[in-house]
Amino acid sequence: MTTPRSVRSMTRRELLSSGVAAGSALVVGGGFVAHSTEAWAMEPTTLSPHAMATLVQMARDIYPHDAIADAHYAVAVKSHDESAAADPAYARMMESGVRVLDTIAGNRGFPDYLGTGWELDRVKILRSVENQEFFQAVRGGLVVGLYNQKEIWGHFGYEGASFEEGGYLYRGFDDIAWL
Amino acid sequence: MSAPFDLTDDSVVVIIGTGAGGGTLANELAQKGISVVALEAGGRHLPEDYINDEWPSFSQLAWLDKRTTSGGWRVAKDFSGLPAWIVKAVGGSTTHWAGASLRFQDHEWKGLTHYGEIEGANLLDWPIEPAEMTDYYAKAENKMGVTLTNGIPGLPGNNNYKVLEAGARKLGYEHVSTGRMAINSQERDGRSACQQTGFCFQGCKFGAKWSTAYTEIPAGEATGNLEVRENAHVLTIEHDDGGKVTGVVYADPAGNRHRQAARAVCVAGNSIESPRLLLNSASSMFPDGLANSSGQVGRNYMRHMTGSVYAIFPEPVRMWRGTTMAGIVQDEARHDPSRGFAGGYELETLSIGLPFMAAFLDPGGWGREFSSAMEGYENMAGLWIVGEDMPQESNRITLHAEEKDQHGLPVPNVHFTDHPNDVAMRNHAYRQGAAIYDAVGATRTLPTPPYPSTHNLGTNRMSADASKGVVNKWGQTHDIANLFVSDGSVFTTGAAENPTLTIVSLAIRQADYIAEQMNQGML
Ligand SMILES: Cc1cc2nc3c(=O)[nH]c(=O)nc-3n(C[C@H](O)[C@H](O)[C@H](O)COP(=O)(O)OP(=O)(O)OC[C@H]3O[C@@H](n4cnc5c(N)ncnc54)[C@H](O)[C@@H]3O)c2cc1C
Ligand code: SF4
Numbered sequence: 001m002t003t004p005r006s007v008r009s010m011t012r013r014e015l016l017s018s019g020v021a022a023g024s025a026l027v028v029g030g031g032f033v034a035h036s037t038e039a040w041a042m043e044p045t046t047l048s049p050h051a052m053a054t055l056v057q058m059a060r061d062i063y064p065h066d067a068i069a070d071a072h073y074a075v076a077v078k079s080h081d082e083s084a085a086a087d088p089a090y091a092r093m094m095e096s097g098v099r100v101l102d103t104i105a106g107n108r109g110f111p112d113y114l115g116t117g118w119e120l121d122r123v124k125i126l127r128s129v130e131n132q133e134f135f136q137a138v139r140g141g142l143v144v145g146l147y148n149q150k151e152i153w154g155h156f157g158y159e160g161a162s163f164e165e166g167g168y169l170y171r172g173f174d175d176i177a178w179l
Numbered sequence: 180m181s182a183p184f185d186l187t188d189d190s191v192v193v194i195i196g197t198g199a200g201g202g203t204l205a206n207e208l209a210q211k212g213i214s215v216v217a218l219e220a221g222g223r224h225l226p227e228d229y230i231n232d233e234w235p236s237f238s239q240l241a242w243l244d245k246r247t248t249s250g251g252w253r254v255a256k257d258f259s260g261l262p263a264w265i266v267k268a269v270g271g272s273t274t275h276w277a278g279a280s281l282r283f284q285d286h287e288w289k290g291l292t293h294y295g296e297i298e299g300a301n302l303l304d305w306p307i308e309p310a311e312m313t314d315y316y317a318k319a320e321n322k323m324g325v326t327l328t329n330g331i332p333g334l335p336g337n338n339n340y341k342v343l344e345a346g347a348r349k350l351g352y353e354h355v356s357t358g359r360m361a362i363n364s365q366e367r368d369g370r371s372a373c374q375q376t377g378f379c380f381q382g383c384k385f386g387a388k389w390s391t392a393y394t395e396i397p398a399g400e401a402t403g404n405l406e407v408r409e410n411a412h413v414l415t416i417e418h419d420d421g422g423k424v425t426g427v428v429y430a431d432p433a434g435n436r437h438r439q440a441a442r443a444v445c446v447a448g449n450s451i452e453s454p455r456l457l458l459n460s461a462s463s464m465f466p467d468g469l470a471n472s473s474g475q476v477g478r479n480y481m482r483h484m485t486g487s488v489y490a491i492f493p494e495p496v497r498m499w500r501g502t503t504m505a506g507i508v509q510d511e512a513r514h515d516p517s518r519g520f521a522g523g524y525e526l527e528t529l530s531i532g533l534p535f536m537a538a539f540l541d542p543g544g545w546g547r548e549f550s551s552a553m554e555g556y557e558n559m560a561g562l563w564i565v566g567e568d569m570p571q572e573s574n575r576i577t578l579h580a581e582e583k584d585q586h587g588l589p590v591p592n593v594h595f596t597d598h599p600n601d602v603a604m605r606n607h608a609y610r611q612g613a614a615i616y617d618a619v620g621a622t623r624t625l626p627t628p629p630y631p632s633t634h635n636l637g638t639n640r641m642s643a644d645a646s647k648g649v650v651n652k653w654g655q656t657h658d659i660a661n662l663f664v665s666d667g668s669v670f671t672t673g674a675a676e677n678p679t680l681t682i683v684s685l686a687i688r689q690a691d692y693i694a695e696q697m698n699q700g701m702l
Contacts, residue, residue: 061546062545062546063545063549063550063553064546064547064550065550065553065554123546130545139543139545143537143538144234144534144537144538146537147533147534147536147537147538147553148234148534148537153533156533156553156554156556156557157495157497157556157557158499158532158533158556158557159497159499159500160231160232160532161231161232161378162231162376162377162378162500163231163376163378163384163385164231166374167373167374167375167376167377167385167501168337168374168375168376168377168500168501169373169374169375171500172497172500173335173337173338173375173377173500173501174335174336174337174338174341174501175338175497176338176341176342176495176496176497178492178493178494179341179342179345179619
């Protein structure tokens with residue numbers, strides 16, 4: 001992930017302390033979203049850092065894989081900021097989608113979506129908006145945005161391209177032992 | 180060297196599309212000394228270009244021109260712009276195909292006779308006797324190097340096959356094997372043996388799998404009688420006042436239009452583009468489109484009754500290793516109405532990579548139910564269900580009233596709704612598929628909905644009676660003697676088997692007929 005210059009000029013400690021903890025491990029600050037333990041930060045150009053952080057959490061709630069780091073979910077939703085930069089209507093759709101999530105969370109007694117502690121409660125919020133364009137845009141983008149990241153294939157055991165290795169003819173295409 | 184033919188040369192046979200049907204026909208005619216110009220909308224990609232990576236490969240090879248969908252099928256909701264998975268490249272869908280090469284069962288040539296009238300179905304017998312096909316099937320199997328025919332050994336079973344086989348045997352199924360596959364189990368025809376890479380759907384980088392792109396096409400070109408013009412997208416077919424076709428108009432990548440004259444035209448663009456081309460070629464003489472006096476052009480669209488069952492086991496399977504589809508259970512392929520439906524189905528091993536699994540396992544699904552299934556990917560086995568679906572008049576390809584493609588022509592709309600027979604068969608197959616895996620210890624089974632159609636059939640169907648179909652038993656249109664259809668759209672009914680072996684056999688047979696007609700001065 002590209003670390004924006006303004007963020008890079010701060011030490012990691014300064015950066016994290018200048019932001020506000022949002023939800024689990026995300027820190028939202030002036031112009032950036034950072035992670036409290038993973039070494040990444042991003043500086044959205046169009047969407048607010050709060051919206052961006054919400055999208056990251058939402059991505060995890062849609063396709064939760066507990067052993068996959070937030071960084072991969074952040075990569076998976078980054079394109080929404082790019083689309084928002086190119087299209088003001090898209091930006092409005094994204095921002096208002098996040099506001100709706102926060103409002104529903106508020107009505108249910110939580111500070112906002114990110115401040116809704118249990119996944120189950122957040123999922124209930126998402127279920128209530130799952131037919132809306134906003135949710136479908138985020139979920140639809142994740143199918144490729146998340147699962148097509150080669151970096152996470154190993155987590156699923158998937159080995160990717162095999163041609164370069166000469167296929168599996170001599171590398172276990174029929175090695176099943178438990179049957 | 181392949182001969183370049185002049186645009187005004189009206190002695191050539193023009194073939195539109197170079198896939199299973201068109202690519203085979205082009206070579207067969209060229210071998211007989213007939214001059215052929217094959218026009219292909221896509222580019223030429225060969226094994227060195229193929230990509231072992233699902234989405235990039237899809238972008239490289241798939242037909243991505245605009246299409247729309249309607250009807251009750253789930254594809255219309257989940258993949259509204261992608262009704263079918265078809266290749267746009269020299270070689271057509273034989274680049275993507277998995278190689279399963281099965282003959283029809285005899286009774287399947289006569290659907291109406293054997294199944295009887297079924298409400299809502301537009302069943303018809305093929306105007307072909309099963310015995311007429313025996314020699315052509317044999318020729319096709321030899322050409323394609325189909326395993327378990329011509330003394331060619333079967334492919335070795337991979338992990339996914341071993342799970343299927345063990346489960347099927349426990350259930351008492353008897354017809355279980357690695358199947359008849361157009362994939363080299365040993366070197367043949369200058370092509371290598373399968374290296375078990377597991378990317379059959381992305382184009383075989385070893386050339387072990389038969390594809391017209393690197394078998395029929397170069398063989399035809401080597402005769403000097405075949406010119407393949409790639410990136411040539413045919414827009415319309417033209418005719419004279421006598422109602423004979425005279426040539427075709429196509430666009431090059433820059434959008435410039437050219438007219439190729441023709442002695443005869445053979446349409447082989449697969450079952451969405453072929454009827455679309457006939458409909459887009461409407462004229463004052465043929466206001467409903469070419470060869471459409473029956474009104475059947477575009478109708479009776481079939482896509483096989485399909486679905487998948489994936490199953491998760493306590494231990495790894497790694498189904499993606501090795502051939503994508505070399506494994507089959509054939510016991511349910513029979514026609515046995517006591518199961519509650521007409522016709523039958525095959526169960527074939529299937530594996531898709533992680534990126535496609537995310538898209539196709541449960542389109543639209545999310546949350547832990549979905550992601551925990553994905554977590555089971557390494558321990559998954561999978562099978563594909565392919566069975567006979569009922570032809571229905573209302574399932575059809577039409578021209579969209581407003582939407583236009585990059586050439587300004589109406590895009591095709593693909594309308595499909597399952598027939599109750601299809602639904603009953605799918606439910607039966609889901610149960611049997613799950614039972615196979617349960618028998619060997621599956622902890623979770625996932626009945627997966629049909630993907631965008633890979634088997635597109637029936638939209639220019641064969642009929643003895645000119646009022647009930649578009650082409651005669653040779654694939655010659657009932658209305659226009661020098662206009663032929665040479666792809667899967669001629670299927671009168673779909674049968675339970677994967678269609679390509681039959682498409683290729685019919686193309687070989689059609690080449691004989693065209694040559695004979697030419698010799699007799701009829702064409
Ligand atoms: C992933 C996948 C797996 C498959 N596995 C199997 C299998 O195991 N066994 C089996 O039997 N079948 C399989 N199939 C199906 C098989 O590929 C098709 O049934 C077969 O290729 C259809 O042959 P066709 O000649 O009708 O069309 P295609 O092979 O699709 O060829 C049509 C060609 O026409 C071209 N074209 C279309 N319109 C125009 C135009 N206007 N101008 C110029 N060119 C045009 C296209 O670009 C294309 O190259 C599979 C298909 C897919 C996608
Ligand atoms: S598994 Fe075999 S047939 Fe399939 S792509 Fe690999 S080498 Fe080719």
